[in-house]
Amino acid sequence: MNAILEARDLSAGYDESRILQGVNLALHPGEAIGLMGRNGMGKTTLIRTLIGLLPAREGSVLLDGIDAAALPVFERARRGIAVVPENRGIFASLSVRENLRLAARPGSWSEERVLALFPRLGRRIGNRGNQLSGGEQQMLAIGRALMTNPRVLILDEATEGLAPLMRDEIWRVIGVVREAGVASIIVDKTVDAVLSVADRVVVLVKGSVVHDGPPASLRADPDLMARCLGVAG
Ligand SMILES: Nc1ncnc2c1ncn2[C@@H]1O[C@H](COP(=O)(O)OP(=O)(O)O)[C@@H](O)[C@H]1O
Numbered sequence: 610m611n612a613i614l615e616a617r618d619l620s621a622g623y624d625e626s627r628i629l630q631g632v633n634l635a636l637h638p639g640e641a642i643g644l645m646g647r648n649g650m651g652k653t654t655l656i657r658t659l660i661g662l663l664p665a666r667e668g669s670v671l672l673d674g675i676d677a678a679a680l681p682v683f684e685r686a687r688r689g690i691a692v693v694p695e696n697r698g699i700f701a702s703l704s705v706r707e708n709l710r711l712a713a714r715p716g717s718w719s720e721e722r723v724l725a726l727f728p729r730l731g732r733r734i735g736n737r738g739n740q741l742s743g744g745e746q747q748m749l750a751i752g753r754a755l756m757t758n759p760r761v762l763i764l765d766e767a768t769e770g771l772a773p774l775m776r777d778e779i780w781r782v783i784g785v786v787r788e789a790g791v792a793s794i795i796v797d798k799t800v801d802a803v804l805s806v807a808d809r810v811v812v813l814v815k816g817s818v819v820h821d822g823p824p825a826s827l828r829a830d831p832d833l834m835a836r837c838l839g840v841a842g
């Protein structure tokens with residue numbers, strides 16, 4: 610079975626600096642990958658390169674087995690790659706409903722289904738993006754991504770800076786999305802939560818993959834957890 614999204618010997622970076630150093634990563638249909646590593650190790654850079662915001666310098670990004678070099682960001686999105694970026698990317702001056710409707714594409718994730726998933730957003734449906742709390746903005750960002758009916762949902766630090774109840778809510782939704790069969794790449798500092806939801810965990814150190822395996826293989830390696838994630842063993 611082809612991977613939906615794949616990085617092959619991928620190198621990329623900014624100006625003079627090469628950040629990603631020969632990354633290999635393959636996301637299969639329905640799979641949830643936890644992408645981990647300390648700050649500055651290249652997680653966001655990898656996401657930007659996968660979605661087409663940054664070009665591959667060496668190696669390639671493949672979408673359904675086909676080299677995506679010629680596909681701009683919107684074309685990769687059209688083919689089912691949705692991202693919730695670190696800055697959330699919602700429209701501050703538009704209402705919750707308008708934000709959701711602008712993202713809509715045909716499929717089973719309708720406005721109704723998204724609101725059923727996030728009842729809190731339903732109660733804020735007429736509020737503008739900038740009238741929402743941080744947690745609600747994050748929910749709206751995820752809701753928007755789901756409205757595109759993606760095959761892949763990429764979440765970059767979705768629970769960062771949120772109150773505990775809001776975090777729990779986001780993790781609950783990540784679980785539902787996973788059960789619904791949407792493949793995902795989840796970047797998050799909450800190691801326990803990532804390990805409990807992911808099928809596979811990929812650890813980046815200085816732009817290279819130092820570990821790729823099931824959560825149990827990472828749990829079984831406290832030294833790796835301590836060195837690469839800063840988690841006490
Ligand atoms: N726009 C940019 N221009 C130049 N360097 C950047 C830019 N964004 C990130 N970097 C650098 O790339 C490296 C990896 O950053 P990033 O991918 O954001 O890491 P992570 O998401 O794992 O915290 C860091 O050294 C960071 O300083």
Ligand SMILES: [Mg+2]
Nearest residue numbers: 652653654695
């Ligand atoms: Mg980042």
